[in-house]
Amino acid sequence: MAAASGISEGPMTDKLAVEDLTESEAQAELGRLAALLAAANRAYHTEDAPEITDAAYDALKARNAAIEARFPELKRDDSASDQVGAAPLDGFAKVAHSIRMLSLGNAFEPEDVAEFDSRIRRYLGLPDDAPLAYTAEPKIDGLSLSLRYVQGRLVQAATRGDGEVGENVTANARTITDIPESLTGAPEILEVRGEVYMSHADFAALNARQAEKSDKQFANPRNAAAGSLRQLDAKITAARPLLFFAYSWGEVSAPLAETQMGAIARLKALGFQTNPLTVLCDGVEALLEHYARIEQARATLGYDIDGVVYKVDDLGLQARLGFRSTTPRWAIAHKFPAELAWTRLEAIDIQVGRTGALSPVARLTPVTVGGVVVSNATLHNEDYIAGRDSKGEVIRGGKDIRVGDWVQVYRAGDVIPKVADVDLSKRAEGVAPYVFPATCPECGSDAVREEGDAVRRCVGGLICPAQAVEKLKHFVSRAAFDIEGLGAKQVEQFYRYGWIKEPADIFTLQERYGSGLQQLKNREGWGEKSAKNLFEAIEEKRKIPFGRLLFALGIRHVGEQASTLIARNYGTWDDFIAAMDGAKDYEGPEWERLLGIDGVGTVMARALVGAFAEPHERGSIDRLTEYLTVQEAARPRTDGSPVAGKTVVFTGSLEKMTRAEAKARAEGLGAKVAGSVSAKTDLLVAGPGAGSKAKKAQDLGIETIDEDGWLTLIGDA
Ligand SMILES: NC(=O)c1ccc[n+]([C@@H]2O[C@H](COP(=O)([O-])OP(=O)(O)OC[C@H]3O[C@@H](n4cnc5c(N)ncnc54)[C@H](O)[C@@H]3O)[C@@H](O)[C@H]2O)c1
Numbered sequence: 001m002a003a004a005s006g007i008s009e010g011p012m013t014d015k016l017a018v019e020d021l022t023e024s025e026a027q028a029e030l031g032r033l034a035a036l037l038a039a040a041n042r043a044y045h046t047e048d049a050p051e052i053t054d055a056a057y058d059a060l061k062a063r064n065a066a067i068e069a070r071f072p073e074l075k076r077d078d079s080a081s082d083q084v085g086a087a088p089l090d091g092f093a094k095v096a097h098s099i100r101m102l103s104l105g106n107a108f109e110p111e112d113v114a115e116f117d118s119r120i121r122r123y124l125g126l127p128d129d130a131p132l133a134y135t136a137e138p139k140i141d142g143l144s145l146s147l148r149y150v151q152g153r154l155v156q157a158a159t160r161g162d163g164e165v166g167e168n169v170t171a172n173a174r175t176i177t178d179i180p181e182s183l184t185g186a187p188e189i190l191e192v193r194g195e196v197y198m199s200h201a202d203f204a205a206l207n208a209r210q211a212e213k214s215d216k217q218f219a220n221p222r223n224a225a226a227g228s229l230r231q232l233d234a235k236i237t238a239a240r241p242l243l244f245f246a247y248s249w250g251e252v253s254a255p256l257a258e259t260q261m262g263a264i265a266r267l268k269a270l271g272f273q274t275n276p277l278t279v280l281c282d283g284v285e286a287l288l289e290h291y292a293r294i295e296q297a298r299a300t301l302g303y304d305i306d307g308v309v310y311k312v313d314d315l316g317l318q319a320r321l322g323f324r325s326t327t328p329r330w331a332i333a334h335k336f337p338a339e340l341a342w343t344r345l346e347a348i349d350i351q352v353g354r355t356g357a358l359s360p361v362a363r364l365t366p367v368t369v370g371g372v373v374v375s376n377a378t379l380h381n382e383d384y385i386a387g388r389d390s391k392g393e394v395i396r397g398g399k400d401i402r403v404g405d406w407v408q409v410y411r412a413g414d415v416i417p418k419v420a421d422v423d424l425s426k427r428a429e430g431v432a433p434y435v436f437p438a439t440c441p442e443c444g445s446d447a448v449r450e451e452g453d454a455v456r457r458c459v460g461g462l463i464c465p466a467q468a469v470e471k472l473k474h475f476v477s478r479a480a481f482d483i484e485g486l487g488a489k490q491v492e493q494f495y496r497y498g499w500i501k502e503p504a505d506i507f508t509l510q511e512r513y514g515s516g517l518q519q520l521k522n523r524e525g526w527g528e529k530s531a532k533n534l535f536e537a538i539e540e541k542r543k544i545p546f547g548r549l550l551f552a553l554g555i556r557h558v559g560e561q562a563s564t565l566i567a568r569n570y571g572t573w574d575d576f577i578a579a580m581d582g583a584k585d586y587e588g589p590e591w592e593r594l595l596g597i598d599g600v601g602t603v604m605a606r607a608l609v610g611a612f613a614e615p616h617e618r619g620s621i622d623r624l625t626e627y628l629t630v631q632e633a634a635r636p637r638t639d640g641s642p643v644a645g646k647t648v649v650f651t652g653s654l655e656k657m658t659r660a661e662a663k664a665r666a667e668g669l670g671a672k673v674a675g676s677v678s679a680k681t682d683l684l685v686a687g688p689g690a691g692s693k694a695k696k697a698q699d700l701g702i703e704t705i706d707e708d709g710w711l712t713l714i715g716d717a
């Protein structure tokens, strides 16, 4: 439910613990990490279109650093540990920074902040009780920019680039209203540094405009800001609402002040925007307090921040502390946890699924969590909203969730964002508890909860438009009928017109509306050509494999894999239908046969038999199959197969086949293919790069062979 972003969780690998790596493994992995990090840096800094999440990137970088720490002699010359950003984009003139633009060290836990303070004291030889002041301010999530003023006039603006050389974006910077063209009372030479960023509201409006033009969408405000500033045509930048906060400086011909606070005040007096949440703190405890305050305020700021930056206030001490290869010693970024953020719950919507389940969805004030803008999150079910889990146990200390509450959103990896917590101290007075609907919001039928079921379901069945549409969408989905030109959007459209009410209607669409191609032509988005293509694509799918058809029916609990298994077991559709009829009383030999299929449990079997026994559902299925030629499923060739009934795991990279091919072939031979090694595994097929799975198989004494060994075994060599 996260906004479409196309950002993945990054490369998944079998990961050996760093301490288990041999030297040659470490060297190979450093090479692999260098390539991955370089690609991620290019995508993120140069293209402004990250391909992996920040958390995935940080994990790769941390692993790289950990391996380097264990094998310092293996550290590469091009190590990401020594790099800032990425080289400037060709097309921009290059600007060499007179003073390098750096990155910041990171802190995640309070202990890291305490350690930062002690490190500085040790370096300066300051006792623990000597006063040492720091500034604390939000870490703006945008991109840094260096503005060079000579005699009070803006002469050059440059991005950070790789820290040494940036891109000349002067014309673009001049279009930003927060950036003054001229300054009065400034030193002869002054380089002001700060962050270009975009507000949430402007970001949403920009993406909406981009969508209207079918143009590229930005994953988050940071990417939008970077992509907007780094335009070869400054007119485009001018049309993008960018903002700027000043927080630092480069070359100056005369000192701005004696302290960080003083320098920021000076920049403000010169006409720059500085962040109002910048404060002076007398120690670690005060820093952490301000961190908590900023974290609370985060969702109300209207722009993205990803942490709080702490800096030694005394500029004399800053100068003594100096820099490491890519970061100053006198500053650190205390990052917010990448998976969590607080925001407001604006409304609770109820969605009705294919099986009638009523799912509550949280509509949120948009907030960026781990680089992805989240405006919807799941609330699971009514118990979850009330503060209980599926077993009736109290969760969140029993706190219920109400519309208008401040809630914490959790998003990690590919999981659907969820509302994890609620802040009762911010609940407005007199807000009533949320009442979960007892009727279906789509069709008005009763929504009932069966004993032991956490989910409330609409009993409307096919008269419920939501269920009918969801069923149709499932029917045409990729793993089901996959009809080109007939996706979720078109199905909704046709359902609205009343042209398609159930799957069978798809196959009479041409008959009913074919001569009236015109009818389609006049409808939004349809022309004669696209209608013709659609009818051809439908025609193609009249022949359908048994397994796909079964999956497409969208029977509860019957997924893709189970459908394939069942199809293989019965072979032909007619035999299967006869078997379903034979099992309709949930007893007898056909019922036993169904339950005997490995991978089919009682719950699934009941749902399956029940669907074919229910007159409406069965009518709809029979009407559909009249138009189809159902292809027989290949029964597994288990006679004489050396792997029939065996559980096989594939790991590492395969060279002669894809994972999917390997799996299909193994299953065709009657093997069961599992994703992880366990005591039940009979055979591990390990290609190069096999990691923990190979180790585990060895520990468990499981037979392990390589790809060639596998091909020989099954007679494909
Ligand atoms: N997803 C990816 O593929 C990918 C790739 C590369 C980097 N990244 C992400 O980028 C970040 C690393 O980039 P980085 O080197 O720019 O470090 P950084 O963003 O963690 O910190 C340094 C930057 O913070 C900025 N900043 C904002 N407010 C500031 C303030 N008040 N004072 C001082 N500086 C302030 C400055 O621009 C500075 O350059 C990480 O979060 C990483 O996850 C992601």
Ligand SMILES: [Zn+2]
Residues within 6 Å of the ligand: 352, 440, 441, 442, 443, 444, 445, 458, 459, 460, 461, 464, 465, 466, 467
């Ligand atoms: Zn309904």
